[in-house]
Amino acid sequence: MPLSQNARGAVMMTLAMGVFTTNDAFVKLVTPEMNVGQIMFLRGLMTTAMLLLLARQAGLLRDIRQMLHRKVILRSTFEIGAAITYISALAHIDLAVAATILLSLPLAVTFGAWLIFKEPVGWRRWSAIMVGFVGVLVVLRPSPEDFVPASLLAVVAVFFTAGRDLTTRRLPPALPTLLVSLFAALTNTVFGAALILPFGGWSPVSGTALMHLTAAAVLLMAGYQTIVIAMRSGEISVVAPFRYTSLIFSLSLGFYFFGEQPDAYMAIGASLIVASGLYAFYREKRRASPLACATEPRVPH
Known part of the structure; x- marks a missing residue:
């Protein structure tokens, strides 16, 4: 039996979170050996080739000019910003902490939809956004003795990623997902190459690091595909909450690869972020339902 659009989107979002988080773990493993630009270039080169x-096997290269659609270019610009800031953050903070901060992404998407596209947001969802922001502050531990400045890079990455996702939702339906992914990989490769010297120059690549980056490239390719499919499938209020499965993946991988142990700050912060995000989605679904429209016609939630 074929999956419904909502079910398909949920499955794809869960897969995307799994492969992206595993990609993050492999990237974090190589950050001691090479800089952000070199990581983006090598990983992007392999991803682009695949x-x-x-695309060639699918016969899409004859339509490759579709990649130059202005919304595809804008989406890739956000993707580049997210890659630079998030990889930089991974080099200095725990994988689970970075992933927990990224859990606030759905709230940032809601904020961006209000700011850019003038979508209505009621006081309940504004309250949820504020609670989620408090959760991020708890994870960041903004006290002089505990605060890690690099964690702010993960916060910046959240807003770049929100811009990417908002743009993805507005791509032309006929535009092949594979071409969107290809353009993102290609532009990340080019910008990565340009950043190698400013970020400290080329470093020798060990065999282990090359294997890790190869695995990251395969996972990134899968992530590009699944996240675009997820964001273009089903209702966003149903699909987006499955982003929170990334917490399960990041905690497991952080413990396995790096021996990370989540503390009370992260547990409390993650709980606030997840709870506020789920409530915001619940209010969005209520607002979009026929019953909500009939009973609450004047007040956006």
């Missing part, structure tokens, strides 16, 4: 091969 996507080019898939």
